[in-house]
Amino acid sequence: METEGQVVQHLVEGAARSGAALIAAAAAAVHGWVVLVDPVAGVLYSEPQSAASAGARAAAAAAQKSKTLDRGVTVRRVAGVSLVVSPGTTTSARRADLVTRTTAGLLHVRARRAEEIRPAEMRLHSAAARLLLQGQTDLASEIIGDLTAQALVVRLAAGPAPEKAHRAVWEAVLPLTTHPAPPALVALYDGDLAVIVMHESASDAGRVLRLLARAADQQGILGGVSDPVSLDMLASAWLQAGHARADAAVDRGLAHATGLGDRSIARIIPPDRLSAWASDLLRPLDPLRRRTLDTWLHCGSVSGTAQILGISCPTVRARLRSAGNALGADLALATTQAQLLVALRAPESTDGIDLPLADIPAHAPLHLVPDHVARDWAMRLVGDLDLAQRITVRVWLENLGSHSTVARALGLHRATLRRWLDQVADQLALDLSSPTIRAELHLAIETVAGPTESAEALPRLGGRTYPRQPPTGASELPDPQLELP
Incomplete structure (x- = not known):
């Protein structure tokens, strides 16, 4: 059994190495688990990794105060984050308190140190970002090292x-409590905030975009996201991100150019055919109804649409009903919404396109290309998902992103569903909060999914069973994308 002095020494040594090492040393000292949770970034460190969800729940319960913590679990706020400690049954209360107090103190010291060096790090980020946006990749690499x-x-x-x-x-x-090598540079540039997300890995991009989306929503600011590009094309990506932001139909959050890069549906459909199809599909709508429909599909609620357009909620509902009748479509269906989102983002038709209306398919945009081309595109987008992931995402998209409905349909806890969707977002390197991305994912999954890939076919791992309840019925005009990961 280590003495108290030895325990403190091990914690200090861990703190000197990294935040992850400190949390690992704390977990070993209490013979249990320890998790560090940031209110925006989520779980920063977890030892063991399997305790991450329990730590996040404990931190949320402590923040609400009305909920009681599990027995033996301690949550302490320090440097803007929550330290969650759950000692093992053989650990005394005295030892657990010593480890908790010492770890909190060391985290505070690390945060103060991060505060002291942050101005210098910000200057380095600004210099590197400016050089990259001006095409000086060689000079930028001298500041931040090897570039992706x-x-x-x-x-x-x-x-x-x-x-x-x-x-x-x-x-x-x-x-503040972490010091990752960039996957991201953050700087003020041309009066705006520039965040350059380096592609160290697909999961890095998805994680950073989710954090940025949360921060933008909390701060009430709007941002545009470019497609992935090579480093010598960052100047054009900066302009693309500006266009995405300017074209957004929301007043906060992130608006994606697509976020799909070469996996975008627009890369497989000739622009003239896509433009002609979209023009024919949307022809029954006047500009007023088209604007209302576009805003509703992107902002995710009738009330949000009313606020953006400066009209009443009943007026929004009336315009949507009128749009649905004019289109002869059920706006409550996920496939209808996906097709309309693709059409609304298609390039406008230009003079000189000679495509008879008889040659324009009246259904999904993927009918504009041969079946094998559509399937190849769909496999590039969602082919890496396993059966359980594909079924989960398919049911989630069919139910317009409603976590409660999907959790009941799949027989899962909502926290489990959110974790699975986060894993999918990391694996695909996509931000699932983007309506455009969700639309293309829906079309891709419907293209490759078999008739048996339904909620009932979800694999049950480890023999565990789940209670099953039928999903509730859909309303006449449900708000799309009510709950996002």
């Missing part, structure tokens, strides 16, 4: 308080 082959650009409106927005985004992407 690709990156994407997020362009955020800094607003009237740019320094405050800069700090908020910095803390969201690079929490």
Whole structure:
């Protein structure tokens, strides 16, 4: 049995190495599990990894105060994050308290140190980001080291308080208690906030985009996201991100150019055919109803649409009913919404297109290309998902992103469903909060899914059984994308 002095020494040594090493040393000292949770970034460190969800639940319960913690679990706020400690049954209360207090103190020291060096790190980020956006990749690599082959650009409106927005985004992407090598650079550039997300791995891009989406929503700011590009094309990506933000139908959050890159449906359909199909599909709508429909599909609620357009909720519902009648389509269906989102984002038709209406398929945009081309595209987008993931995403998209409905349909806990969707987002390197991305995912999964890939066919791992309840019925005009990961 280690003495108290030896325990403290091991914790200090861990803190000197990294935040992860400190949390690992704390978990070993209490013979249990320890998790560090950031309110924006989520779980920063977990030892063991399997305790991450339990730590996140404990941190949320402590924040709400009305919920009681599991017996023996301690939550302590330090440096803006929550330290969650669950000692083993053989650990005394005295030892657990010593480890908790010491770990909290060391985290505070690490956070103070991070605060001290943050101005210098911000200056380095600004210098490297400016060089990259100006095409000086060789000079940028001398500042931040070896660079990856690709990156994407997020362009955020800094607003009237740019320094405050800069700090908020910095803390969201690079929490004080961690010191990751970039997958991201954060800087003020041309009056906006530039976040260059380096593609160290597919999961890095998805994680950073989710953190940025949360920060943008909390700060009430709007941002545009470019497609992934090579480093020598970052200047064009900066412009693309600006266009995505300007074209957005929401007043906060992230608007994606597509986020799909070469996997976008627009890459397999000739632009003239896509434009003609979209023009024919949307022809029954006047500009007023088209704008209302576009805003509703992107912002995710009738009330949000009413606020953006400056009209009443009954007026929004009336326009949507009128649009549905004019299109002869059921706007409550996920496939209808996906097709309309693709059509609304298609390039506008230009003079000179000679495509008879008889040659324009009246159904999904994938009918504009041969079946084998559509299937190849769908496999590139969702082919890496296993059966359980594909069924989960399919049911989630069919139910317009409603976690409660999907959890009942699949017989899963909502926390499990959210974790699975986060894993899918990381695996595909996509931000599932983007309506455009969800639309293309839906079309891709429907293209490759077999008739038996339903909620009832979800594999049950480890022999575990789940209670099953039928999903509730859909409303006449449900708000799309009510619950996002």
